[in-house]
Amino acid sequence: MAVEEEEDGIHCSSSKRRSHNRKKRKVKKKRAKRLKMLKPSISEGISPLVSKYWHQRYNLFSRYDEGIKMDEEGWFSVTPEDVAIRHAERSGGGTIIDGFAGVGGNAIQFARMSYHVVAIDVDPQKVLMACNNAKIYGVKDYIDFIVGDFFQLAPLLKGDVVFLSPPWGGPSYCKMENFTLDLLKPKDGYSLLQVAQRITPNIIMFLPRNVDLNQVEELSWLSSPPLHFEVEENYVDGYLKGITAYFGDTA
Numbered sequence: 001m002a003v004e005e006e007e008d009g010i011h012c013s014s015s016k017r018r019s020h021n022r023k024k025r026k027v028k029k030k031r032a033k034r035l036k037m038l039k040p041s042i043s044e045g046i047s048p049l050v051s052k053y054w055h056q057r058y059n060l061f062s063r064y065d066e067g068i069k070m071d072e073e074g075w076f077s078v079t080p081e082d083v084a085i086r087h088a089e090r091s092g093g094g095t096i097i098d099g100f101a102g103v104g105g106n107a108i109q110f111a112r113m114s115y116h117v118v119a120i121d122v123d124p125q126k127v128l129m130a131c132n133n134a135k136i137y138g139v140k141d142y143i144d145f146i147v148g149d150f151f152q153l154a155p156l157l158k159g160d161v162v163f164l165s166p167p168w169g170g171p172s173y174c175k176m177e178n179f180t181l182d183l184l185k186p187k188d189g190y191s192l193l194q195v196a197q198r199i200t201p202n203i204i205m206f207l208p209r210n211v212d213l214n215q216v217e218e219l220s221w222l223s224s225p226p227l228h229f230e231v232e233e234n235y236v237d238g239y240l241k242g243i244t245a246y247f248g249d250t251a
């Protein structure tokens, strides 16, 4: 009897445990399903980096679900849509030269304001993606896409505004306390502004949030008399995403 009771007890507690485990499994399954909706898994061919930026997809392109294409670099380097809209609103229009167009986040917003855009990128795959993305936003016809090196093409270009979002050196830029302009790729900020200035003094530069602001201001002194200059912080959902420097008539 004592054994039976004990056995019963064991049976009883193990059946309780089984039902408890079943419940736990159900909760786990539900959680996994919910997470899958929020984040595509690495087993689905999505890299850990893209998975990290996935929840921001509609901040990058509000029409993301309509077939927007981005490569890994694009995920962390494209200008968030609201910031790109702001750049377009402040540009003043005309012909805008986007020197490092990437997957087209800025070029699309300039074009949506019916401005003529010359979108340059050295990577042909990026240009294909930018073209696809511009088609989704219905603005492909406003943009001339060029595969090429901005520094080589600059002497041949004419435009009213130059927009520059040069490579910041990948996501590791944010680990630095002070991002100095020599860290911009493939040439430092001073060389970049000098090249752009030969096209027009109306220049917009989108820079890392930790950029050295004294150095940015110094850029305006490269010209004599110094260029008008203004700097703006760009927030998305309360997070500082970058700094925009406006020169010339855009300031």
Ligand code: ADP
Pocket: 073, 074, 076, 077, 099, 100, 101, 102, 103, 120, 121, 122, 123, 126, 148, 149, 150, 151, 165, 166, 167, 168, 169, 170, 171, 185, 186
């Ligand atoms: P980040 O370091 O900010 O992530 P990327 O490395 O993605 O920046 O570079 C931004 C874009 O600039 C990319 O699409 C890249 O192909 C393009 N790019 C880099 N160098 C040049 C260049 N010399 N001329 C034009 N486009 C360039």
